[in-house]
Amino acid sequence: MRRITFLKFKNGSPNNAILEMRPECNICQTFPKERKFSSGKEFDVYFHQVSDLKLAGKILSIKGPSWLNHDSSHIGAAAFFKCSGCGSVWDFAAPEKEFGGFWVRIV
Numbered sequence: 001m002r003r004i005t006f007l008k009f010k011n012g013s014p015n016n017a018i019l020e021m022r023p024e025c026n027i028c029q030t031f032p033k034e035r036k037f038s039s040g041k042e043f044d045v046y047f048h049q050v051s052d053l054k055l056a057g058k059i060l061s062i063k064g065p066s067w068l069n070h071d072s073s074h075i076g077a078a079a080f081f082k083c084s085g086c087g088s089v090w091d092f093a094a095p096e097k098e099f100g101g102f103w104v105r106i107v
């Protein structure tokens with residue numbers, strides 16, 4: 001383990017530390033770990049890409065993790081997806097007013 005990884009864990013960013021220690025599998029390394037959208041159109045384009053991944057069976061729809069505080073991280077609606085290869089989980093938030101939405105790996 002890298003020292004910086006342990007320090008992040010110790011200093012209250014366990015998710016980031018865990019993410020660094022869990023590399024992507026050959027399925028999910030093909031999509032971004034984190035993406036923020038600046039427009040509804042940009043979100044729509046990515047929404048279609050996510051739909052294609054789901055149709056191809058590369059990701060599966062799941063319920064959001066119980067430990068996630070939805071109120072603090074989401075303004076709009078959210079969906080959660082799990083990589084069918086390694087079980088990594090993504091949080092996909094839809095845009096709402098000035099909030100552009102995002103796609104981010106959380107597990």
Ligand SMILES: [Zn+2]
Nearest residue numbers: 025028083086
């Ligand atoms: Zn994976």
